[in-house]
Amino acid sequence: MSEASDESNQKQGPRRLRPSGGYRRLRSFRAATIIYDGTVTFCERFLDKRTRTVDQMVQAARSGRQNIAEGSRASATSSQTELRLLTVARASLDELLLDFEDFLRQRRLRQWSKDNPEAHAVREVWRTIDQSDRTDSSDRSGHAAYAAWLENQDPAVVANALICLIHQTNYLLDQQIASLERRFVEEGGYSERLASIFTPGDGPNGRVSDPTWPYCQRA
Numbered sequence: 575m576s577e578a579s580d581e582s583n584q585k586q587g588p589r590r591l592r593p594s595g596g597y598r599r600l601r602s603f604r605a606a607t608i609i610y611d612g613t614v615t616f617c618e619r620f621l622d623k624r625t626r627t628v629d630q631m632v633q634a635a636r637s638g639r640q641n642i643a644e645g646s647r648a649s650a651t652s653s654q655t656e657l658r659l660l661t662v663a664r665a666s667l668d669e670l671l672l673d674f675e676d677f678l679r680q681r682r683l684r685q686w687s688k689d690n691p692e693a694h695a696v697r698e699v700w701r702t703i704d705q706s707d708r709t710d711s712s713d714r715s716g717h718a719a720y721a722a723w724l725e726n727q728d729p730a731v732v733a734n735a736l737i738c739l740i741h742q743t744n745y746l747l748d749q750q751i752a753s754l755e756r757r758f759v760e761e762g763g764y765s766e767r768l769a770s771i772f773t774p775g776d777g778p779n780g781r782v783s784d785p786t787w788p789y790c791q792r793a
Contacts, residue, residue, distance in 0.1 A: 597646035
């Protein structure tokens with residue numbers, strides 16, 4: 575092996591079967607972050623902090639966000655785990671959606687229809703947000719883009735805006751889950767592919783053959 579090739583391999587490091595992480599760049603994670611922050615503020619402003627509902631809503635919003643991140647981290651080693659965590663995130667946001675719908679219904683407040691101009695305006699905001707690097711965890715530009723609704727004095731406006739955001743995020747998660755299911759069927763997960771490398775009986779006397787890793791045969 576040439577010195578140039580050896581140096582190149584040292585810089586690149588071992589090649590993973592699948593990439594992982596990078597969840598801060600996911601649109602679903604960024605939207606879930608806005609929902610989480612918005613839910614915390616909503617509960618502080620409009621609900622009695624002593625009620626169990628507040629804790630349930632905040633935990634559901636947090637679960638939606640955290641499970642998207644955990645699923646992304648797990649993607650390199652287990653497609654099944656990634657799929658399960660994204661499904662949990664989707665279920666948590668569905669739970670939160672019902673809480674906001676209950677808030678409106680129980681107070682006889684109007685829930686926006688899909689064709690409501692305000693609902694349409696909230697959905698269109700995403701097109702105006704800068705979709706470039708979002709690795710800065712302190713970046714609140716996404717929240718600022720929705721400030722006209724999330725910081726409104728009318729609780730019905732805030733709840734309806736968050737309902738719109740939850741629907742958008744659920745749509746994004748549905749796309750991620752469907753894509754992951756197709757990829758899992760076509761390629762298998764890391765664990766499944768790794769198992770195929772170490773299939774018993776491949777080596778002499780039924781033993782597992784040693785795999786050829788990038789650095790095993792350096793000259």
